[in-house]
Amino acid sequence: MINEKDTRLSKAFITVSFIALFLGATAGLLQTLVRGGVIELPAGIGYYQLLTAHGVLLALIFTTYFIMGFLYAGISKTLGTLYEVPLKTGWLGFWMMTFGTGLATVFILLNKATVLYTFYAPLQASPWFYIALVHVIVGSWMCAFSMWRQYYIWKQITKKKLSPLFSFMAVMTMAMWFIATLGVAAAVIFQFIPWSFGWVEKIDILISRTLFWYFGHPLVYFWLLPAYMCWYVVIPKIIGGKIFSDALARLSFVLFLLFSIPVGFHHQLLEPGISHSWKFFQVVLTFMVIIPSLMTAFSMFAVFETTGRRKGAKGLLGWLKVLPWSDVRFFAPMVGMLIFIPAGAGGIINASHQLNQVVHNTLWVTGHFHLTVASSVTLTFFGISYWLIPYLSGRTLTKKMHKLGIIQTVMWAVGMFLMSGAMHLVGLFGAPRRTAYTTYSDHPQAAEWIPYQAVMAVGGTILFLAILLVLYIAYYLAFRAPKGETEFPIGEVEAAAVQTPIILENWKLWVGISAMLILIAYTLPFWHMIEHAPPGSQGYKFW
Amino acid sequence: MHIHKYEKIWLWFGAVCLVGFLSIVGVSAYAMGNQPPSHMETLDPKTATATAPFDKPGLFKKGSKEYEAVMLAQAFTFTPQKLSVPVGSTVTFKVTSTDVVHGFQIPATNVNMMITPGYVSTITQTFTKPGKYLILCNEYCGTGHQVMAVTLEVTA
Amino acid sequence: MPQLETNKPKKLKKAEKEQDLKGTLLSVMLLGLFIILSWGAVYALYLSR
Ligand code: HEM
Ligand SMILES: [Cu+2]
């Protein structure tokens, strides 16, 4: 059993994450209804205000809080009860982040920060919005320090060279997060805050965008890696199998650290001021980060097949049938994994240099990340919740909840198929993202998009109902389910698997290479931006 | 480290695909000139409307069926608001912003780029089908973002 | 895939290591095919514009 004090920290994080999920999903529902032409917002609420709330609360808050709750529970499980310093630092992180989240939400609701979650300059929010963001970032660093400290103490005490796979992955995820958030923290602290308070008059836009996207791409891996942790470590145990290869799992996480950061230009492919050679160079690095995902795909199918064969499955694909489809702890993440196939394919397209011209800033992109983060990751997080919440609350996952969870997953898949599918298609026709309902003065091209936007509204409504269902399940598992013990499923390694080389846990080496790659990919183009910078921009509040 | 034979096959297959994709876009970019818009020219966004060529935005004929469209992006419209070229024309768009970041997209074509204040963005497109094309802003720029569009008529 | 050969104990050990993963190979190859097709489709759209 997990220590009572540790459960409290995890529970705190998960509670905030589900509150953010509810608020963000409400905004999402309204957005689809507006774009579908079903409703008009009452005066006083703007579409872009909702969109800012949706982006911040879901992409930044729901994900980060859930990840912290999950990682803390897993670290406490695999490295033992949190020591005093890690626990206290964890709470410090929680309160800093929560102060920041509250402050940001208030300023968004006051319509003082309608700049969307990417807050591109020179749109200028209230300085308190940026101060709120700093608290969220620095608070998350506290959590990183606290997890690393726990890991360090564990190593000191046990004198082991290799840590448990889960904790290795957690440390790696936080390492990547820390390196990545240095960029956005620099932009917010050194550019946005002085500028929004009026201490300096102008801001360099291209530098702020570059620092943002230096963070923005690893951000998506920060969402994804905890889902991969569930797939690599938790799923094998749930289906009654073994981890395919400890070494390959670690190797893939090492590759994520190395290649997920020096690639931010693939979000800036269509903007001036960055030479196409540097863009192409980062596109090549972007393609490197696809390799560990290909490895993950193989590992997952291999776990399913070996487990199925051990259970006596015959034929080429007979193992599919013996998977525990009625176990929601498996079903929800599995649907998430399957959705990652089109999601990943879309990502390769987005990153393909000039091919980006077909999809950039169209609804295709919105469709894409509702498959990645809002389905693959989110469904995996729901799948984790179904055992993590009762594990923390000392209750059990009942048969009925399994069933409801499966209905929830199916609703999500159907809703997302409609919403994201329509977004992908209409995006290829050219419909822009981040745009309120519009007919562009009855332009015939825009008129063709409206039916797709209506399908989005249907999908969005189903998704919202699915959110209500998952919230009910979470509430039930936290407060109503029968008391009992629920396990934290941690897989064991296949006996025949090779010994893991200890070099995979050589932090100095990997962080060093990561820093080197970042310097190679960014130093010259960044220097060029500073050298050839145009005069900066004053702030604008166009909302 | 030991890797299963099939995994090796798969990873090699994947790597070859990725190299294939990169070669296709690489050749298209470097041998055929299809680079994503990456213009390096800068100017002062505050005085952009007084800086040539943006002091006189408009459509200029540069050759037979060759045009240059000098355009300003400002919340929430583009200048000039109406453009018209004969079918088969090649138009080079030269755009800058006087205020915030905007987008510049012509649906159903490959024209798609960001307009960052302080920079000039350019892109070239040949219009082979007649019709009324939308030029729209695809980056959030404020409350009126959804109306920020002008039309380009390609006449038969 | 190395097959079991009863007269060679050394190979037997290896066969134990190399699990039967034909279904996995098929699955990932289908996945690869899907990626190629979708990429090709959007590339074709790019060329046609
Ligand atoms: C009830 C479920 C959901 C619905 C109905 C929904 C709907 C939407 C819609 C309509 C948009 C914006 C379209 C536009 O660009 O104008 C959007 C944007 C977005 N959504 Fe969702 N969504 C849902 C769940 C999620 C989840 C769970 C996440 C992440 C974990 C998420 C992340 C995002 C992000 C990051 C954006 C982009 C915001 C921006 O462009 O600034 N959404 N969503
Ligand atoms: Cu990215």
Ligand SMILES: [Cu+2]
């Ligand atoms: Cu706009």
